Amino acid sequence: MRPTLAPFPMTRLRRTRRTAALRALTCETTLSVGDLIWPIFIRDGEGIEEPVPSMPGVVRRSIDLAVKAAEEAAGLGIPAICLFPYTDPALKTEACEEAWNPENLSNRTIRAIKAAVPEIAVMTDIALDPYNANGHDGIVRDGIIVNDETVEALVKMALAQAEAGADILGPSDMMDGRIGAMRAALEKAGHSDVTIMSYTAKYASAFYGPFRDAVGASGALKGDKKTYQMDPANSDEAIRLVERDLSEGADMIMVKPGMPYLDICRRVKDEFGCPTYAYQVSGEYAMLMAAAQNGWLDREKVMMESLLSFKRAGCDGILTYFAPEAAKVLRGA
Numbered sequence: 001m002r003p004t005l006a007p008f009p010m011t012r013l014r015r016t017r018r019t020a021a022l023r024a025l026t027c028e029t030t031l032s033v034g035d036l037i038w039p040i041f042i043r044d045g046e047g048i049e050e051p052v053p054s055m056p057g058v059v060r061r062s063i064d065l066a067v068k069a070a071e072e073a074a075g076l077g078i079p080a081i082c083l084f085p086y087t088d089p090a091l092k093t094e095a096c097e098e099a100w101n102p103e104n105l106s107n108r109t110i111r112a113i114k115a116a117v118p119e120i121a122v123m124t125d126i127a128l129d130p131y132n133a134n135g136h137d138g139i140v141r142d143g144i145i146v147n148d149e150t151v152e153a154l155v156k157m158a159l160a161q162a163e164a165g166a167d168i169l170g171p172s173d174m175m176d177g178r179i180g181a182m183r184a185a186l187e188k189a190g191h192s193d194v195t196i197m198s199y200t201a202k203y204a205s206a207f208y209g210p211f212r213d214a215v216g217a218s219g220a221l222k223g224d225k226k227t228y229q230m231d232p233a234n235s236d237e238a239i240r241l242v243e244r245d246l247s248e249g250a251d252m253i254m255v256k257p258g259m260p261y262l263d264i265c266r267r268v269k270d271e272f273g274c275p276t277y278a279y280q281v282s283g284e285y286a287m288l289m290a291a292a293q294n295g296w297l298d299r300e301k302v303m304m305e306s307l308l309s310f311k312r313a314g315c316d317g318i319l320t321y322f323a324p325e326a327a328k329v330l331r332g333a
């Protein structure tokens with residue numbers, strides 16, 4: 001599309017910016033509560049809300065309070081909540097068996113939320129890192145992250161989550177072949193309605209630091225995730241990954257992190273026109289909150305501006321720790 005402009009002064013682009021009414025009429029992008037997915041951290045226990053120091057305002061909740069959070073989210077009109085478990089270090093093993101235990105923290109929370117707030121969509125994370133003694137998303141053998149064996153484990157994890165009632169499965173592991181394997185297993189097990197939001201273009205990013213503190217994976221992780229997560233230098237590779245995941249049966253595609261990768265969001269939306277989401281990750285949240293706490297940025301304004309930028313870049317929705325706060329702003333509450 002090429003704009004046609006009469007020469008100045010016939011064209012004065014400031015004319016349409018003059019009043020709030022004209023600005024409202026020419027506004028190209030909107031953010032609404034229906035665009036938000038709220039990631040929350042869960043832990044064992046009861047009545048516990050434990051702050052995550054590197055993410056001011058974010059807590060780890062016991063299941064009873066996670067249910068309360070889901071009720072709050074539903075009340076605000078937030079369509080989905082995404083669960084990340086803080087796993088007891090004693091349950092972490094090299095084989096990661098806790099990942100597909102039907103009674104693990106994550107699966108118990110899915111059931112509790114679906115029982116109390118059936119209308120909210122519950123999204124999960126599929127990767128082995130919360131359950132892995134070495135902190136990696138895949139099974140490690142002789143120092144190598146083994147792909148196909150990991151996919152078998154992830155499929156078991158996906159089935160346990162679907163069985164518990166998850167609406168959206170979020171494979172965040174970046175192994176090859178996982179989407180197709182999960183989709184086939186879900187069909188076979190009668191879970192043909194469960195959606196998959198693939199963490200397709202997930203970069204090996206330093207912006208995940210606070211999240212790894214929140215789920216207790218920082219201490220365990222040996223080395224980095226560069227053999228499976230993407231090189232921040234790459235963009236064409238993201239397009240190949242999206243094509244691959246869509247052809248294997250992903251319903252929705254995610255780009256992660258968010259703000260430093262808006263160019264990828266735009267390319268994905270333009271090339272595939274598929275449901276596209278971005279994850280405004282822990283480090284992005286921490287960065288904005290730290291500046292706001294110092295009085296260097298206006299928290300509410302940068303929150304809303306950053307979320308709008310995802311919509312402008314073509315995203316259909318955003319996973320953000322700001323979800324309830326942004327929802328309150330959008331509802332004028």
Ligand SMILES: NCc1[nH]cc(CCC(=O)O)c1CC(=O)O
Pocket residue numbers: 125127129137172173207208209210211212280281282283
């Ligand atoms: N595979 C786990 C996973 N799922 C979501 C995040 C990061 C989310 C955030 O930083 O907010 C990570 C961390 C990682 O890959 O190391």
